[in-house]
Amino acid sequence: MFTHNKNATRSDYPAELQHIMNLERANESREWLSSWRMLSVEPTPLVSMKHLAQKLGVGAVFLKDESKRSPLGSFKALGASIALVRLILRKFPDAGFTAQSLFKGEHAQTLKDFTVVSATAGNHGSSLAAAARDIGCRCVIVLSSQVSADRENAIASNGAEIVRVAGDYDDSVEHAESLSKTEGWLVVSDTSYEGYEEIPRDVMQGYATIPSEVIDQLDAKNADTPPFTHVFLQGGVGGMAAGITAYLWERYGKKRPTLIVVEPNQADCLYQSALAGHAASATGDIDSLMAGLACGEASPLAWRFLQPACDYFITVSDTKAVEAMKILAEGQYGDVPIVSGGSGAAGLAALVELTENAAQGKEAGINETSKILLINTEGATAPTDYLKQVGKTAEEVLAAAAKVQA
Ligand SMILES: Cc1ncc(COP(=O)(O)O)c(C=O)c1O
Structure with missing residues (x-):
């Protein structure tokens, strides 16, 4: 399923949202997190997947590899x-x-x-x-x-x-x-509910370390336009998407990139929220191998950021997510192999879907000039499931990657 969000605007970042999440606190979080021994000292890798971009007919695909964020295996360590x-x-x-x-x-x-x-x-x-x-x-x-x-x-x-x-x-x-x-x-x-917003706000604010690093890595610190045109954001309750959306919106205002939220077919609470015009519940049975995205209720606080700024909402099947995991694990088109769990690969699954469906891809403005940012939000955080789904262990994929890079 795919929909344009009729409530998405291209305005400057509103003051009432800036009061809740802002660049200042995002930067402070990044700085504070740098003292936690469980997080990588270096920014997580930003991999330019040239062969994949060529195969998909887009200008560039950058993959921010959060599987390397910490031994915990996912970006969630930031929140x-x-x-x-x-x-x-x-x-x-x-x-x-x-x-x-x-x-x-x-x-x-x-x-x-x-x-x-x-x-x-x-x-x-x-x-x-x-x-x-x-x-x-x-x-x-x-x-x-x-x-x-x-x-x-x-x-x-x-x-x-x-x-x-x-x-x-x-x-x-x-x-x-x-x-x-x-x-x-x-x-x-990590999710908000009535009367409970302060902590999920801080969790989301921590995730802004991701776009902040990407902008540094693409040498775009001083530019007033983003170094990518589209960002695919996996959605569970919407916290990661909101943390990154807030950062990019405040940083670039009207010039923010196109933002696309991705969920499993059977856990589509954000897609349903976009249709309803308010935070809503999923329609499916919630049970997905994209375990981090298997959430039935949108976070109302996250939704306040997503509704006015995320342009498209798309859902993908578990089968497509596994195909995307394999594309990454095998370095299928000649790029370096990457370990990506089901939720991590969902962004790529959605990009593949939009390049295969010409009408939807065109509507989202995806073409040979697009510069796509994907976030591999996790590695093999469930190793037994990963082996079953991909046919290789994370260690085997990493060994293959080391060989390519040698
Ligand atoms: C690997 C992974 N990706 C994406 C998400 C989605 O994050 P959120 O629930 O903040 O939308 C999660 C949530 O647990 C996750 O574990």
């Missing part, structure tokens, strides 16, 4: 961690803590009973667990029965206590909220 730091700084205003001293675990003794809880489809939980472990506080993660054992292991291995509930992602969100009330724990969620 939960900074939101947890900002939460602790707000809760202990007079303790003399800094982001740096928190990330170094210098206040673990004071914080050992401070407990955070969150629902997750996988990657947010691993990131929150790892940040809590390093800071020295306690972390409880609620998983629905749809989350695979692989993903549970990844979260537990980062020190979180796991609670399982029946149902889907949205049931786990409700359960985390109820635990916070009965136990007095604090929810650190």
Whole structure:
């Protein structure tokens, strides 16, 4: 499914949105995150996929490889961690803590009973667990029965206590909220709901590190037009898309790139929101191998940024996502092989779809002059699933990549 968003504007970044997310706090988050040992010291690679671009008939494809962001395997390491730091700084205003001293675990003794809880489809939980472990506080993660054992292991291995509930992602969100009330724990969620916006805002703001690095990497720090024409943004609850949209909108105003949100067919809450003109629910059964995108409800706070700025919404099938994973893993057209999980490859799946469907591609303005930015939001964060889907392990793909690069 594909739709133009009739509410998308080309205006300057509105003051009321800038009050919520802005370049200043995005840059501060990037700086603070640089002191967390779990994040790569260097910006994640920006790979120019020349052969893929040629094959698809576009001017350029740049792939920002977030699988290399951290041992946690996804961009989500940028969100939960900074939101947890900002939460602790707000809760202990007079303790003399800094982001740096928190990330170094210098206040673990004071914080050992401070407990955070969150629902997750996988990657947010691993990131929150790892940040809590390093800071020295306690972390409880609620998983629905749809989350695979692989993903549970990844979260537990980062020190979180796991609670399982029946149902889907949205049931786990409700359960985390109820635990916070009965136990007095604090929810650190990547999705917003009524009366709960501060933490998801901080999570989203952390994701702006991605476009900020890309602009540096394309040597476009001083240009007033973006160095890419289209950006494909995978959507779960919409947080990553909103964090990146806010950054690019404030940075480029009316000259912002065309923004395209991508979801699984069966977890299309943002697509449905675009049709409805307000944050809405998905129509499918939510269960997708694009596990990070398997969300049934749009984040209302994220939607405030997406509705006025994202030009197109597209959904893709699990089959197409696996094809895109394989294109990347095999370096199918001659580019360097890349490890990309189901959610990570969804942006490429959507680009392929738009280049195969001439009418839709034309409507989105995709042609031989387009410079496309894709974000590989995760690596093989569920290794057993990855092997089943791609037919190779992540290590095999990395070994092939090293050979090409040698
Ligand atoms: C790998 C990956 N990509 C994309 C997303 C989508 O992010 P959001 O839920 O903020 O829209 C997620 C969410 O968990 C994810 O894990």
